[in-house]
Every structure is written in C-alpha cells, then in structure tokens.
Amino acid sequence: MTSANPTDRKKAKALKPSSRRPAKELCSECGLCDTYYIHYVKEACAFLNQQIAELEELTHGRDRNLDNPDEWYFGVSQDMMAARKIQPIEGAQWTGIVSTIAIEMLGSGIVEGVVCVQNTKEDRFQPKPVIARTPEEILAARVNKPTLSPNLSVLEQIEQSGMKRLLVIGVGCQIQALRAVEKELGLEKLYVLGTPCVDNVTRAGLQKFLDTTSRSPETVVYYEFMQDFQVHFKHEDGSIEKVPFFGLNTKELKDVFAPSCMSCFDYVNSLADLVVGYMGAPFGWQWIVVRNDRGQEMLDLVQDQIETQPVMSAGDRKNAVQQSIPAYDKGVTLPMWAAKLMGVVIEKIGPKGLEYARFSIDSHFTRNYLYVKRNHPEKLDAHVPEYAKRIVGQYKLPER
Ligand code: FAD
Numbered sequence: 548m549t550s551a552n553p554t555d556r557k558k559a560k561a562l563k564p565s566s567r568r569p570a571k572e573l574c575s576e577c578g579l580c581d582t583y584y585i586h587y588v589k590e591a592c593a594f595l596n597q598q599i600a601e602l603e604e605l606t607h608g609r610d611r612n613l614d615n616p617d618e619w620y621f622g623v624s625q626d627m628m629a630a631r632k633i634q635p636i637e638g639a640q641w642t643g644i645v646s647t648i649a650i651e652m653l654g655s656g657i658v659e660g661v662v663c664v665q666n667t668k669e670d671r672f673q674p675k676p677v678i679a680r681t682p683e684e685i686l687a688a689r690v691n692k693p694t695l696s697p698n699l700s701v702l703e704q705i706e707q708s709g710m711k712r713l714l715v716i717g718v719g720c721q722i723q724a725l726r727a728v729e730k731e732l733g734l735e736k737l738y739v740l741g742t743p744c745v746d747n748v749t750r751a752g753l754q755k756f757l758d759t760t761s762r763s764p765e766t767v768v769y770y771e772f773m774q775d776f777q778v779h780f781k782h783e784d785g786s787i788e789k790v791p792f793f794g795l796n797t798k799e800l801k802d803v804f805a806p807s808c809m810s811c812f813d814y815v816n817s818l819a820d821l822v823v824g825y826m827g828a829p830f831g832w833q834w835i836v837v838r839n840d841r842g843q844e845m846l847d848l849v850q851d852q853i854e855t856q857p858v859m860s861a862g863d864r865k866n867a868v869q870q871s872i873p874a875y876d877k878g879v880t881l882p883m884w885a886a887k888l889m890g891v892v893i894e895k896i897g898p899k900g901l902e903y904a905r906f907s908i909d910s911h912f913t914r915n916y917l918y919v920k921r922n923h924p925e926k927l928d929a930h931v932p933e934y935a936k937r938i939v940g941q942y943k944l945p946e947r
C-alpha cells in the first residue's frame with residue numbers, strides 16, 4: 548500500500564518506549580512505531596487509517612461480499628472448519644495448531660523465520676517478540692500473552708537479517724499495519740497466520756483483571772473466555788477455575804480493556820491468510836478460517852496431525868445481544884449464584900458454533916461502536932468498516 552524511498556524510511560527514527568504514539572490513547576502498541584517503519588504510520592496504523600476493504604482486495608484478491616451476511620462476520624474465506632490436534636501440544640493455548648503450523652513451515656524450508664511472541668524470563672505474561680529460527684524458539688512462544696504485544700517491533704531485524712521468506716503470527720491490529728508496509732519489507736514471500744483477538748489489556752490492566760476475578764492471580768498460567776459462558780483460568784498446579792461471565796465485576800472492569808480494543812472492529816483478523824481461533828467451534832475444538840491459497844498451503848502441512856469436522860450453527864443470539872447492551876452500559880453484576888444459574892441455562896439453550904461467534908462479535912461491535920461514538924465521534928464514520936456498520940445496524944442502541 549505504501550511506497551517510498553527506503554533511504555527516507557531509514558532516516559525515520561523509532562519512538563522511545565516512553566514517547567506518546569501517533570494514535571495517542573488508541574495505540575495498541577503493535578510495535579510499528581518502535582522501528583523506522585514509523586515513517587508509514589499515518590497510512591499504516593489501524594487506528595489512524597482504517598483500510599480493511601482495500602487491504603483485503605490486495606491480500607485476498609477481493610474484499611468482503613456485503614450481500615452475504617456471513618462475510619460481514621467472518622470476512623473473506625474459501626473454507627472453514629472445526630479442528631483439533633490429535634496429540635495436543637502441552638502448554639499451548641488450545642491444542643497448539645498455531646505452533647504446529649509454524650514448526651512445519653520452518654521445518655519444510657518454506658520460510659526462514661517466524662515472527663512470534665515469547666515471554667520475558669521475569670514475567671510469564673510480559674510479551675517478548677522474536678524472529679524464531681528453530682522449532683524450540685517457536686514452542687517457547689506457545690500460549691497467549693493476553694496483553695498488548697509489540698510484535699512488529701522486530702520489523703527492522705527482518706530487513707537486517709536478509710530473510711526473504713517469512714511467517715508472521717499475530718492479531719488483527721498488528722496484521723493491518725504489517726499488510727500496509729508489506730511491500731517495503733524486501734520479502735519474496737510473506738505468510739500470515741492470525742488469531743482472532745478481543746478485549747486485550749495492558750500488562751497493568753491484566754493484573755487488575757486477574758486480581759479482581761481469580762481466586763489466585765499469581766498462579767494463573769492461562770485463561771480464556773470460553774463458549775460455555777465462563778472464564779476458565781488454568782493454574783500452575785493444573786487445576787481449572789471457572790468464573791461465569793455474568794458474575795464478572797463489570798463496574799470494576801469497565802475501564803480495564805485497552806481503548807484500542809474498545810475501538811477495534813477486526814475481531815476475526817480479516818487480513819491473515821489463515822485464522823486459528825476457537826469461538827466458531829464446539830467446546831474443546833479450534834476454529835479455522837482459510838482466507839486464501841497461502842492459508843490453504845499452511846493448513847495442508849498439518850492435515851495428518853489434526854482431526855476436523857464441519858462447522859455448525861445453532862440457537863439465536865439476537866435477544867441475548869440486545870439485552871446485553873444496556874446491561875453492559877449500566878455495569879450490571881449478578882450475584883454469583885444467579886450468574887452460575889444463568890450460565891447453565893444459556894449454555895443449554897444459547898447460541899452454539901458459528902452462532903456463538905456471531906453472539907460474541909455482535910456484543911463487542913455494539914459496545915465498541917458506542918465507545919467510539921461517545922469518545923471519538925469525529926472518527927466514527929471512517930473508522931467503522933461498512934460490514935461492522937451493518938452488524939451494529941441490526942440492534943437498537945441508546946441515543947447517546
Ligand atoms: P499456540 O500454539 O499456543 O500459539 C499461540 C500463538 O499466539 C503463539 O505463536 C504466539 O506467538 C501468539 N501470541 C500469543 N500472544 C499474542 C499476542 N498478545 N499478540 C499476538 N500474538 C500472540 N480466539 C477466539 O476464537 N476468540 C477470541 O475472543 C480470542 N481472543 C484472543 C485474545 C488474545 C489476546 C489472543 C492472543 C488470542 C485470542 N484468540 C481468540 C485466539 C485463541 O485464544 C488462540 O490463540 C488460538 O486459538 C490459537 O491456539 P493454539 O493452541 O493453536 O496456539
């Protein structure tokens with residue numbers, strides 16, 4: 548999308564960690580501004596210049612078909628399924644499909660390196676982006692670092708390393724900026740393996756979430772907002788703690804999510820070649836969206852290590868989403884017994900499979916639309932993509 552003289556960009560100076568980013572409070576710390584690629588920030592930043600449709604066209608050969616509501620939700624795709632590894636990777640977020648694909652891409656020589664995010668020695672949740680060159684380095688990046696992560700801070704190293712074939716693993720805001728500068732990286736081939744992402748937090752915000760929600764914040768090694776409407780915390784001793792969504796301390800947690808994530812409409816990582824999440828799949832399975840031929844090529848590498856089943860969809864999310872809009876606004880928290888009961892009932896009769904994914908997308912997009920409208924009204928029209936406007940348009944929102 549961008550083109551400029553490489554010498555100009557090398558003259559650009561990376562920002563110091565303490566400097567305010569061009570996107571100000573909306574910055575998701577994607578890492579671009581930690582490099583001389585900051586030269587392109589006005590065009591590339593997902594929060595300064597939303598350009599998903601243009602980048603879809605460039606990446607997948609077409610943008611979303613707005614006559615097809617499935618594409619409003621899940622983006623451009625050529626295949627979708629539920630899958631899980633036959634032998635899960637110990638300590639991965641789910642069954643380790645992401646790490647396995649990355650290891651195979653490197654092992655088969657298709658790529659020379661993999662951009663992924665390990666953690667620092669001192670803190671299991673503090674992200675440390677790397678260009679992995681061995682399977683061990685990829686494995687060391689398994690499991691979510693559930694905080695904003697500057698994955699693109701390694702972009703200068705790519706150019707310096709002389710690598711020509713690269714795999715990047717990342718979430719939507721990182722991948723939007725990456726796609727915008729893709730042509731400038733000097734690569735012959737770039738593969739992008741994405742995960743969905745929502746409700747991310749700064750490291751301090753993560754601590755507040757853990758302290759407010761878990762019985763033992765310091766021993767949490769992993770957590771996920773699951774399809775059974777509960778947050779599952781896994782602790783160091785292997786025990787699983789479950790806290791119902793409806794029992795979360797919404798008032799306390801209202802400000803915990805990063806402003807970037809409260810203004811994000813790219814939950815499903817529209818610009819990755821292949822997306823691996825969980826929310827469109829039955830409990831225990833991962834959800835895979837193949838967006839283009841590069842994505843299929845990556846998935847083909849692990850076909851003999853996974854089992855798959857078609858995606859399914861059941862239930863009707865619309866009433867639950869409509870009711871959640873004022874409840875979130877008012878910061879309603881149910882007593883724990885009622886929250887547990889509600890969770891059980893909703894799990895039995897509530898949305899499943901792709902309908903659960905739509906439920907989650909609708910709830911977050913309506914919330915985020917109101918957030919942008921209230922806090923950045925001047926950005927609303929250009930920042931919210933057309934598909935998201937159509938999703939939000941299905942619901943009645945408060946006037947202000
Ligand atoms: P693993 O094999 O364990 O590999 C995980 C990979 O994620 C690693 O390669 C690592 O480099 C990368 N990674 C870890 N943390 C980050 C980070 N902060 N930024 C960028 N890359 C990172 N899926 C859904 O379906 N719905 C959701 O709401 C959802 N929310 C998510 C929120 C966050 C912050 C993240 C990071 C992921 C989210 N996912 C979501 C994706 C899901 O949790 C799993 O990451 C995905 O299914 C892959 O699981 P795995 O076992 O194959 O991954």
Ligand code: SF4
Nearest residue numbers: 570574575577580592
């Ligand atoms: Fe820079 Fe990324 Fe922050 Fe935008 S989101 S200001 S590109 S670091």
